[in-house]
Amino acid sequence: MTLSKELAEIVGAEHCLTGTDIGARYAQDLWGSDRKGDPQLVVRPGGTAEVAAILRLCHERGVPVVPQGGMTGLVSGGVPGADEVVLSLERMNQVEELDRSTRTMTVQAGCTLAAVQDLAAEHDLMFPLDVAPRTAATIGGAIATNAGGLRVLLYGMMRELVLGLEVVLADGTIVNGLHKLVKNNAGHDLKQLFIGTEGTLGVVTRATLRLRPAPQCRFAAMCGVADLDAALDLLHRLQAALPGMVSAFEAVWDDAYEVLLPVRDEITLPLQKVHPIAVLIEVSGVDAGKDLDRLHRALDDCADIVGESTVAATAEQVGLLWQARERIPKQILQMQPLFGFDISLPAGLLDQYLSEVREELRGHWPAVKLLVFGHLGDGNVHIAVVTGEQTRDRKAVVEHIIYRAVRRHGGSISAEHGIGFEKRPYLHYSRTAEEIALMRLLKQTLDPRGILSPGRILDEASQ
Amino acid sequence: MTLSKELAEIVGAEHCLTGTDIGARYAQDLWGSDRKGDPQLVVRPGGTAEVAAILRLCHERGVPVVPQGGMTGLVSGGVPGADEVVLSLERMNQVEELDRSTRTMTVQAGCTLAAVQDLAAEHDLMFPLDVAPRTAATIGGAIATNAGGLRVLLYGMMRELVLGLEVVLADGTIVNGLHKLVKNNAGHDLKQLFIGTEGTLGVVTRATLRLRPAPQCRFAAMCGVADLDAALDLLHRLQAALPGMVSAFEAVWDDAYEVLLPVRDEITLPLQKVHPIAVLIEVSGVDAGKDLDRLHRALDDCADIVGESTVAATAEQVGLLWQARERIPKQILQMQPLFGFDISLPAGLLDQYLSEVREELRGHWPAVKLLVFGHLGDGNVHIAVVTGEQTRDRKAVVEHIIYRAVRRHGGSISAEHGIGFEKRPYLHYSRTAEEIALMRLLKQTLDPRGILSPGRILDEASQ
Incomplete structure (x- = not known):
């Protein structure tokens, strides 16, 4: 029996795509480089057991597999190489549980970031990870890449927001570690192996995420400063004045800020002048009246280093500042x-x-x-x-x-x-030879036949 | 040449102890169980290269090795088994660098937690990890055990406080990953393998730690509440009212609180009555006047669930509350x-x-x-x-x-x-068979001869 027939028996014929049934979404990153794959076989499992059966089969046959989330990555990790079976998690997009008492949410890997954020907000909670392609990016992809984004400063990267993981290993073994505990030193913290390793050591199928109380108010400001030292000084002074509240601190250097000038009709340009560095500060608080005053006072206390500033006091104004910030990469990409x-x-x-x-x-x-x-x-x-x-x-x-x-x-x-x-x-510019050798050893151990996302992170020849 | 002679050549004769020269400190945890080892050979390397040479030799010979920090563990992980060479990091106790611009400190593994806390404080910074045996506990031990303690609530466990690690593998390979970066997705985050694996996968020799700005003021309160629901409600209401400020939330059930009654002459008993649960709240802030008011107001707003409360407004009063809290395990141990x-x-x-x-x-x-x-x-x-x-x-x-x-x-x-x-x-009560099998696979891969802390976490027979 051919591989595609066997895969179709696992997931159902309608979820095993071949030839011209394969859409463009499986070939290329949405906003990444121009590397383009030519996928011949796409499987869309409906659950963890199907993922396990797919991997077991591909492992036996030595067929390479590339897991795909929302294809919002920027390093072509999900772009299929020749002969790779695309394993798309798109159908596994359900929230399985929101547990208010532990402030956790357990979701399937194909669930989008926006869906998680929105559901948390409905319960007056927050899932703090945020990246611009939030409506397409999936939780599985965010885990595989240890996503960062706009609010790492206060809440950490994806690694800090995952309490439990279910992973399928290269040979089809299901490792269920869907714990809800903040503290758990019962042996190795195995989820760490899979967070940020880009699908090369296992396929994330489900995750238990840590939610936070939702802030009751959010304000923002944009400030023009004269140089980097002033920007960092401003950060540290605001963090000292507003501890636990500075939830984002984004900088835009002058040449990048200027890309907004041609589209000033479409956005609200936050500052009158182009400064060496423009800084967007977001503050999350609990008391709309007092916290806005605190932000104003804190900025007043920094008048010696701030050339020009604007404060966004309403949700609408905050939205306009973020719109300007998010427009920058869009303009640059053009x-x-x-x-x-x-x-x-x-x-x-x-x-x-x-x-x-x-x-x-x-x-x-x-x-x-x-x-x-x-x-x-x-x-x-x-x-x-x-x-x-x-x-x-x-x-x-x-x-x-x-x-x-x-x-x-x-x-x-x-x-x-x-x-x-x-x-x-x-890679060797940021990691020592011993570190890379250890990565290789882990890859060989967990995926001895090299079927999982081969060639990503480490070159295949020496895997 | 005997093993002890070869080891003496590596570390110097005065740092290779045998027989009656071996003090009691190498045999047993300070406050742990009554498991007691009978060490025959103790080596005290002076640097990473010596650790590597020791492990290379022991690896060649198949001799088991147990690394030791301050021996303040509670699960006998550092207690030597028969024929194990004790590798004490006690001489590697130097702070190598405090970098104010990145707010990091790079230290040798044998550095005590108290030394790190104190040096950070001298620079108006804070290393937030805190456990009662702080003057004996070492950074290497805290990393090996992913220590938690009193301020995890706000600052996380040791895992969240380590940016870079230098580790020596079982075969003597030095893996230098002493990075200072908060965000680094250049391949696997290898330090995660060694944090919390109790010295079974490698020996931590140096670490780069993340420091925080020091809070400008600390207050505390003790509250008596009627039950667990009230305690958790109090926690959530205080966190909402004082976001980013509740740095500890410790609970003492009535039977444990009562151990303080016989020593009421030696400590200041915080509450008049014995409540079903007594809660110690610590608040870290930046504005001594206003933050104390905020704490008082927040507690006033919880009057419906708090039976009795006392607020510690001065450093001395805060110290007395913590003294009472830390006295509890001491009394219980008696x-x-x-x-x-x-x-x-x-x-x-x-x-x-x-x-x-x-x-x-x-x-x-x-x-x-x-x-x-x-x-x-x-x-x-x-x-x-x-x-x-x-x-x-x-x-x-x-x-x-x-x-x-x-x-x-x-x-x-x-x-x-x-x-x-x-x-x-x-272990299998909290981890699935697949998780334990994966731990075993990692152990076999990183320490194929099983010389590093054998028998800890996983039983040796099946390693």
Whole structure:
């Protein structure tokens, strides 16, 4: 019997797609690089037992499998390689339980981030992870990539928000670790193996998520400051004045801010002038009257370092500020060709890093533009390099310049997007040979036939 | 050449102890069970390279090794088994760097928790992990056991406070992952393998710790409440009123509170009456005047569920409350013989759990006492069962009753103390067969000769 027939027996014929039945969504990241796969076989299991049966079969046959969530990744991790069976979790999109007493939600991996956020909000709770493609991104994908986003500063990355996981191993073994406990030192915390390993060690099928009390009010402000030191000083002074309340601290450097000027009719431009750095601060509180006063006072106390500021006091105004912030990557993505990066550094080194990189890039392309924005509170910025023409040679030069400087300053070549295929050649810039050898050992141990997302993170040849 | 001579060549003769030169500190946990080892060989390396050389040698020879920190564990993990070489990290007790700009501290594994806390405080920063034996407990031990303690509620367990690790593997390979980054998705987050695995997968030699801004003021309160529901309601109302400020929420059930009565001359008894549950709340803030008012107002708003309360407004008063709280386990430990437990449950189930367990124990020993206290905010309590006589048979009966009920309610047999030797027979009460098989696979992969802390967490026979 052919593989597709056997897979169809597991999931039902209508959920085993071949040939022209396979839609474009299975071939490529929604907003990632232009790497495109040519999937020949897509299976859409309806539950964990079906995922296990699929993997058992593919393991026996030595057939490679790539799990897919919402395809909102940015490193082509979900883009199918040749001969890979696409394992789409899209049908496993149910919330199984919201437990108010433990403030947990147990969901299937294909559940979208927005669905989880919305259901939590209906119960006056909050699931704090937030990324722009929230309506498409899935919980399974967020776990596989240890997603970060806009509120890591106060609530942590996805790793901190998962209490329990159910995972199917490469050979089809189901490991049910759907615990609801905040503290559990009964042996290894096995979920840590699967969070952030991009589907290369197992397929996440269900998760128990940790919810937080919903803030009763949210305010925001945008401030223009003169340089990085002022921005970091502002962060630390606001965190000291408003402890536990600064839920986002996003920075936009001038060149990136300027992409908003041509669309000023469509958005509300927050500041009158273009400052060296514009900072978006979000504050989450419990007392709408008092907390707004506290934010105003805290900003007044920072008048010596803030050039211009605007405070968003209503939900609508807060929404407009976020709309402006989220418009930036959208505008930048239209400036193709560009080379995009997601790096982290000790935050205090960012200005030095950027000036070194800018100078080196200008040596190659005098008119090069560096558009920089991101999660300054976490030392994580996104950089778009616009050199004009986009060639393979040029890509290699830009990547070397960006990543060599990251290595020099002890940073990470991937703060939150992961490695996938795209950053694999540079993994050793942020990890030692011994660390990479240990990753390889784990991969060989958990997936001895190399069927799970082969070639992501680590190259296949030496797996 | 004998093993001891070769080890002496690595660390120097004065740091390789044999026979009667071996002090009592290497044989037994300071406050744990009465399991006692009979160490024949103790090595005290002065740095990572020496640790690597020791492990390389022991790996070649197939000699088992047990790393030791401050011996403040409670599950006999550091107690040497027969023929085990004791690898004491006591000489590796230096702080290597405090980096104010990244708010990190890089320390050797043998550095004490108190030393780290004190140095952070000198720089107006805080290392938030706190456990009673802070002057003896080491950072390496806290990492190996994923320590919890008094402030997990606001700051997380040790896992959340470690940014980078240097580890020596069983074969002597040094894996340097001393990163300072909050966000780093460049491949596997390997430190997770070693945090909480009790020295069975590698020896932690150095760590980069995450520091927090020091709170500018701390207040506390003790409240008597009528039952568990009231205690949890109080917690949630205080967290809502004082977001990001409730840094501890400790509960003491009546029988445990009563152990303070005989020593009321030595401590300040916080409450006039013995309530079903006494709760100690700690609040960390930034504005001494306003935050104390906020605490008073928040407590006033909870008058309907608080029977009696006292607020500690000065550092001295706060200290007295903590002194009373920390006196409880000390008094209980004097009530030998007793059987001690460290469990976690979904917090809302604790009362039902305790009444089921109490009833079952009374069936065996009508006069049994259950002394219960702990970190209610995390669903984690410590239970001391006093049955009178302490025999092996009786121990087995008590453990079965305590742990069967934990299993029934989906709890953990070890919230923060780990498994070690002591809880190994019950690991499967909190973990599935597939989870345990995966732990075994990791152990076999990282320590194929089984030389690192053999028999802890998993039994040796099947390793």
